Amino acid sequence: xxxxxxxxxLERRKEEHRPGPITLVPQRLGRKxxxxxxxxxxQCSCNLNTSKRSHKREEYVIAKKAAExxxxxxxxxxxxxxxxxxxxxxxQETQRREMFLEDQNYKTNEFLNRLDMVLPxxxxxxxANPSPECTAW
Numbered sequence: 001x002x003x004x005x006x007x008x009x010l011e012r013r014k015e016e017h018r019p020g021p022i023t024l025v026p027q028r029l030g031r032k033x034x035x036x037x038x039x040x041x042x043q044c045s046c047n048l049n050t051s052k053r054s055h056k057r058e059e060y061v062i063a064k065k066a067a068e069x070x071x072x073x074x075x076x077x078x079x080x081x082x083x084x085x086x087x088x089x090x091x092q093e094t095q096r097r098e099m100f101l102e103d104q105n106y107k108t109n110e111f112l113n114r115l116d117m118v119l120p121x122x123x124x125x126x127x128a129n130p131s132p133e134c135t136a137w
Contacts, residue, residue, distance in 0.1 A: 024035075033041075
C-alpha cells in the first residue's frame, strides 16, 4: 500500500509539473527570412528529394526489367539456334540414312544380277549321279 501511494504521488507530481505548449514568435534567420519561411522551404526541398528518390527508384526498376528481358531474349535466341542446329543435324542424318539404304539396295541388286549371270539356272540343273564327296552333312 505504501508503494502504491508513492506511485500515485509520483504520477500526480508529474502531472502538476508538466510543461505547457510552447509558442514562439517567428524569428529572422541569417538569410533575411522568418523561421516559418525556412521551414516551408525545407519542407518543399524534402518533398522534392522524396519525389526525386522515388523517380530514381522507378527508373532503376524499369532498367532492371529491361535488362532481365534482354537476358531472357538472349537465352531464347540461343535455344532457338540450338534447336535449329539439331533440326539440321536430324535432317542430314535422315538424308545419310536414305542414301545409305539406296546405295545398299543398288549394290545388293548389282550383286544378285552378277550372280544370275555367272551361275547356271538352278531349275535346269539336274544331278544325275551324285558323287560321294557331295553327301549330306
